[in-house]
Amino acid sequence: MNRIIILTPLIILLIICIFSLAYLVSGKDPHKPPSALLNKDVPSFESSSLYDSKEIINTIDIKNKKTLINFFASWCSPCKIEHPLFFEIRKKHPELYLLGFNHKDPSSDAKKYLEDDGNPYDFVGVDADGLIALEFGVFGLPETYLINEDGKIIFKFMGPITKDVLKNEIEPLL
Amino acid sequence: MSSLIGFLSLVFAIGINLYLLISKYLFKIKNKRFKLFVRLSSLLTLLSFFSLMCAYVVSDFSNYNVFQNSHSNKPMIYKISGTWGNHEGSMLLWLSILSIYSFFFSFIKNIEDNFQRLTLNIQAFLHILFGLFIVLTSNPFLVNSLFVEEGLGLNPILQDPGLAVHPPILYAGYVGYSIVFSIAIAGLFHNKDDEWLYIAKRWSLISWTFLTGGIALGSYWAYYELGWGGWWFWDPVENISLMPWIAGLALVHSLMMVRGEQALKRWIIFLSILCFSLSVFGTFLVRSGILTSVHSFAADASRGLFILLIFFIVTGFGFLVFLLKEPKKSNPLNLLFINKVSALVINNILMVIATLTILLGTIYPIIIEVLNNKRISVGGPYFNSTVIPIMIPGFLLMSIAPVLSWQTNKIKDSKKYALGFIILSVAVLIQSYFLDFNTWGFVGLLLGFWIITASTIAILSSYKIKFSIKFFQIINPHIAHIGVGLAIIGITCSSVFKNELDFNLNEGDEFNVIGKKVLFEKIETTNEINFQALRGKFLFDIEKNRLNQIEAGKNYYPVSKMITSEAGILHQWNRDIYFILGDQKDNEWFVKVLINPFVSFIWLGVLIMVVSGLIGVTRR
Numbered sequence: 001m002n003r004i005i006i007l008t009p010l011i012i013l014l015i016i017c018i019f020s021l022a023y024l025v026s027g028k029d030p031h032k033p034p035s036a037l038l039n040k041d042v043p044s045f046e047s048s049s050l051y052d053s054k055e056i057i058n059t060i061d062i063k064n065k066k067t068l069i070n071f072f073a074s075w076c077s078p079c080k081i082e083h084p085l086f087f088e089i090r091k092k093h094p095e096l097y098l099l100g101f102n103h104k105d106p107s108s109d110a111k112k113y114l115e116d117d118g119n120p121y122d123f124v125g126v127d128a129d130g131l132i133a134l135e136f137g138v139f140g141l142p143e144t145y146l147i148n149e150d151g152k153i154i155f156k157f158m159g160p161i162t163k164d165v166l167k168n169e170i171e172p173l174l
Numbered sequence: 175m176s177s178l179i180g181f182l183s184l185v186f187a188i189g190i191n192l193y194l195l196i197s198k199y200l201f202k203i204k205n206k207r208f209k210l211f212v213r214l215s216s217l218l219t220l221l222s223f224f225s226l227m228c229a230y231v232v233s234d235f236s237n238y239n240v241f242q243n244s245h246s247n248k249p250m251i252y253k254i255s256g257t258w259g260n261h262e263g264s265m266l267l268w269l270s271i272l273s274i275y276s277f278f279f280s281f282i283k284n285i286e287d288n289f290q291r292l293t294l295n296i297q298a299f300l301h302i303l304f305g306l307f308i309v310l311t312s313n314p315f316l317v318n319s320l321f322v323e324e325g326l327g328l329n330p331i332l333q334d335p336g337l338a339v340h341p342p343i344l345y346a347g348y349v350g351y352s353i354v355f356s357i358a359i360a361g362l363f364h365n366k367d368d369e370w371l372y373i374a375k376r377w378s379l380i381s382w383t384f385l386t387g388g389i390a391l392g393s394y395w396a397y398y399e400l401g402w403g404g405w406w407f408w409d410p411v412e413n414i415s416l417m418p419w420i421a422g423l424a425l426v427h428s429l430m431m432v433r434g435e436q437a438l439k440r441w442i443i444f445l446s447i448l449c450f451s452l453s454v455f456g457t458f459l460v461r462s463g464i465l466t467s468v469h470s471f472a473a474d475a476s477r478g479l480f481i482l483l484i485f486f487i488v489t490g491f492g493f494l495v496f497l498l499k500e501p502k503k504s505n506p507l508n509l510l511f512i513n514k515v516s517a518l519v520i521n522n523i524l525m526v527i528a529t530l531t532i533l534l535g536t537i538y539p540i541i542i543e544v545l546n547n548k549r550i551s552v553g554g555p556y557f558n559s560t561v562i563p564i565m566i567p568g569f570l571l572m573s574i575a576p577v578l579s580w581q582t583n584k585i586k587d588s589k590k591y592a593l594g595f596i597i598l599s600v601a602v603l604i605q606s607y608f609l610d611f612n613t614w615g616f617v618g619l620l621l622g623f624w625i626i627t628a629s630t631i632a633i634l635s636s637y638k639i640k641f642s643i644k645f646f647q648i649i650n651p652h653i654a655h656i657g658v659g660l661a662i663i664g665i666t667c668s669s670v671f672k673n674e675l676d677f678n679l680n681e682g683d684e685f686n687v688i689g690k691k692v693l694f695e696k697i698e699t700t701n702e703i704n705f706q707a708l709r710g711k712f713l714f715d716i717e718k719n720r721l722n723q724i725e726a727g728k729n730y731y732p733v734s735k736m737i738t739s740e741a742g743i744l745h746q747w748n749r750d751i752y753f754i755l756g757d758q759k760d761n762e763w764f765v766k767v768l769i770n771p772f773v774s775f776i777w778l779g780v781l782i783m784v785v786s787g788l789i790g791v792t793r794r
Contacts, residue, residue: 009444009493016455016537017486022544023464024478 039154042069042147043135047125050102050110057099057123062147066174067097069145070121071133073105074113076141082160086120089166093174101127103141146173177237180225181315184266187218187273188305191298198295205287209280212294215301216277223270226314227257235325238316239263244325247704248333255338261461261477262314264341268457269304271342271349272297275377279353285373289364296356303484311477333704333731336395340388344415347385348453351418351446354378354425358446359492362499368432371439374446375429376791381449382422383787389415390780397773398741405668405776408557413536414456417529418449424525425449430651431518440500441522447492452529454485464540517575524568531560569621569662573628576651577636587635594627609671618666625659647793654786661779667772668750675769678762687751687767690715694765705729707740710755710763714744726753726765747774 042059049055068089072079090098100121102110107126114124127133136145146155155173157165190211197203203211229237230253233246243260244253252259258267276297282290308314354377361370392415397405406412425445432438458464462478535552577586602620606612629652633639637649646653677685679694686692695711709727726742742753749771756764 006497009448010490010497013451013486013489013493017482019537019541019544020458020462020464020482021479023540024462024482026544 039152042145042151042153043132045125045132045135047101047127047132050107050114050124050126053126057125059151062097062099063151064149065097066095066149067099067147068170069099069101069136069147071101071103071127071136071138071141071143073103073141074109075105076103078160079142080117082142082144082162083117083120085161085163085166087118089170090120093171096174098122100124101132103127103133103138104130146170148173176225176228176232176234177315177317180222180229181313183218183225184222184269184305184315185309187215187222188302188309190215190218191301191305194298195295195302198291205291208291208294212276212280212298215298216273219270219273219301219305223257223266226263226266227254230254230257233325235322236318237314238318239314241318241322241325245704246324249703251335251338252333258341260314262308262312264345265304265308265312265461266314267342268345268349269301269308271345272301272304272352275350275353276301279377282373285369286364286366289360289366289370292360292364293353293356296359297352300352300356300488303487307477307480307484311480334395334399336391336399340391340395343384343391344388347381347383347388347422348415348418348456350377350381350384351422351450351453354381354446355450355488355492358443359495362443362495365499368439371429371432371442374442375426378422378425378429378446378449379787379790382419382426383784383791385415385419385422386780386787387784389419390777390784394777398743399738405773408535408554410536411456411460413532413557414452414459417532417536418452418456420525420529420532421445421449421452424522427518428522431514435515440496443496445522447489447496448526448529451485451489451492452533454481454488458482458485459536514575514578514580517571517578521568521571521575524564528561528564528568531564532557535560566617566621569625569658572655572658573625574632576629576655577632587631590631590635591628594631595624598623598627612670615666615670618662618670622659622661622663622666625662626656629653629655629659647789650786650789650793654783654790657779657782657786659779660775660782664772664775664777664779668770668776671771673769675767677765677767678759679765680762684716687714688769691717694763697763702729705731708755709740710742710753710765712742712753714751724751724753726755728755745774748772750774 042062044059046056046058049057070086072083086098089096098121100123102124104127105113107128110124110126114121125132133143136143142160144155144157144161145153148154155170157169161170193201194208194211194215197208197211226237226239228234229240230244231250233240233244233253235241235244239260239262240256243263244256248256256263258264276294279290279297280294354374357370357374357377361374364370389412392412393405396407422445425442428438428442428445432442458478458481461481464478535556538552574591579586599620602616602623606616606619609615633649633652637645639645673688675687679685681694681696683694684691685694693713693716695713698709698711700707700709707727707729709725712724712726714722714724722744724742724744725740727740729738729740730736731738739754742755744751744753749769750773752768752770754766754768756766758764
């Protein structure tokens with residue numbers, strides 16, 4: 001009995017270590033939380049273009065085409081890091097529709113940002129009050145979603161995407 | 175250059191520790207030389223740390239770590255604190271503090287040489303583990319491959335004087351448990367006498383005092399910097415610091431009470447291992463990036479794995495030794511229905527249960543995510559409804575524990591205490607009846623006042639009052655408990671009786687806060703060295719002549735493009751009036767005013783605990 005009591009801390013230690021190890025090696029990453037939206041329909045949204053407020057995009061417009069949705073802002077420095085990759089995606093996968101949502105940004109800043117660093121998006125939607133991000137469950141910028149032809153979210157990534165993520169996780173889905 | 179010196183001295187220090195570890199078996203060096211090497215390794219580690227600091231001070235952006243975390247525009251104090259405001263630097267600080275503890279421990283006289291050497295060997299072992307961790311996964315001396323003239327800046331939220339000193343003090347607490355751990359393990363191996371218990375007492379009290387100060391500073395920072403009006407959020411990182419704190423509290427008390435009892439000795443060793451394990455586990459959770467908060471700098475799986483390995487080795491080693499070796503047989507435990515020893519045992523059990531409850535709440539989300547692939551968060555409601563009720567009987571017991579007897583069930587002057595408790599209960603009941611009765615409010619206030627009253631009765635009836643240092647050393651435990659009582663009153667009032675008011679205001683508007691007229695004077699923007707400040711100026715209590723100006727607003731940091739909220743707080747002895755400036759809409763500013771009663775009691779209580787901890791360290 002006494003031995004068992006003394007063994008308890010070792011057993012607890014083992015359990016904690018096994019779960020922590022499982023967490024670490026499973027590739028789970030706080031940057032990539034399991035999304036409740038994964039494999040679900042894309043939330044309905046409607047947004048006007050950054051360049052022409054009369055031009056509207058909504059959920060129906062992206063039906064029947066593979067769409068990569070990226071939430072970005074001019075004030076977000078990690079967005080700057082991933083930005084050039086979208087040009088690469090555009091070049092390699094011209095069939096993929098690139099939709100950028102400009103998140104809580106003054107439109108002048110957003111325009112200047114896309115002027116300086118270039119605009120890789122097919123459409124830049126305005127999400128000035130962050131409501132669309134809320135629908136998507138965005139944790140922080142940047143966040144990227146891949147939507148298939150049926151309008152289901154098949155991939156989500158938090159933080160700047162990298163070449164590895166593009167090659168190993170996004171491209172196999174294209 | 176300084177980076178090179180820093181890296182080399184770090185590696186040399188690890189080498190020396192390796193030498194120290196194997197010296198016993200291979201080189202047979204003399205004790206005196208052994209200690210000299212310990213000190214040399216400590217100095218080299220400190221040299222490494224100060225080299226990094228030097229790179230920060232001169233804004234040497236050829237160091238990748240400095241480039242990532244500093245900016246030449248930053249005020250000097252934040253350049254210095256930037257040294258530990260990032261993962262790599264903070265781990266180097268961790269190692270430096272470990273070295274400082276070994277350094278001082280090597281100077282202790284009047285202890286058995288073999289025991290001292292064994293303790294220092296275990297410290298050397300820890301040094302190697304953490305040193306390798308830094309060199310292999312978190313090297314702060316990497317060279318920047320780009321030529322740059324400017325750095326990327328330090329997270330603005332960390333640019334705060336409170337936060338500049340919070341990490342070193344907190345680490346002094348965490349890492350202090352390393353020496354307690356080493357002493358306990360050495361005590362198990364070197365099973366000759368109980369001398370190690372008295373040595374461990376002082377070091378565990380030092381660690382606990384630092385930990386208390388560090389947690390309080392972090393909490394105080396959260397209170398005025400985060401702008402949420404609260405000072406404790408049951409954030410995982412706070413829980414991580416609370417676990418070794420509670421376990422450390424149990425350890426300090428057990429060490430005070432132990433008189434060679436076999437069961438207590440085992441228990442003390444268990445707690446010593448537990449405290450340091452929890453510190454390392456906390457480091458793992460934060461540094462692996464499993465928990466995301468203001469404290470997790472970067473997520474990197476290799477770092478996580480490495481620290482998990484260290485945690486496994488250290489804790490596994492500790493508990494394995496604990497399992498295999500038994501302390502020397504000696505006195506049995508003198509347990510009675512209610513005497514000092516039984517009170518201690520009950521309190522210890524409660525504290526360990528509280529620690530485990532917090533541990534469960536903290537790792538539960540990890541377990542669930544591994545099993546279910548769902549992310550959940552365990553927050554305030556769980557901890558409030560589990561940890562607090564577990565702690566309450568402990569607090570109740572604490573008020574009378576110092577006056578309990580060792581040998582009998584009798585409490586000296588028990589009538590006085592009973593009378594005091596009854597009068598107090600009635601008084602608090604009447605007071606809470608007039609102030610919207612609230613169960614938690616009633617329990618908390620009664621508990622706080624009871625602890626203070628009982629401790630005061632104990633001081634007055636047991637000792638002759640003198641104003642000498644010795645007298646304060648004798649009544650020190652009671653003073654510490656009065657500090658706890660004050661903190662409980664502060665915690666209860668500020669959480670149960672707080673009030674929140676919302677306003678939409680134009681400049682020049684007057685409004686009422688707790689019956690006092692307040693004028694929203696104006697909005698001002700100014701340019702500071704490294705940020706732009708927006709401030710709303712308020713005049714409190716304009717009808718009386720005692721004008722109090724309060725400034726609340728936001729800072730915008732252009733380098734990192736971040737906005738931080740700066741709360742304006744008017745401190746009064748019985749309440750804090752806490753102003754938060756929100757956004758502007760249609761020319762009106764949203765202003766939130768929180769009235770937090772008796773917050774100052776929390777800080778005063780903690781201060782008393784820290785001071786009495788320091789007095790305890792000086793007592794033989």
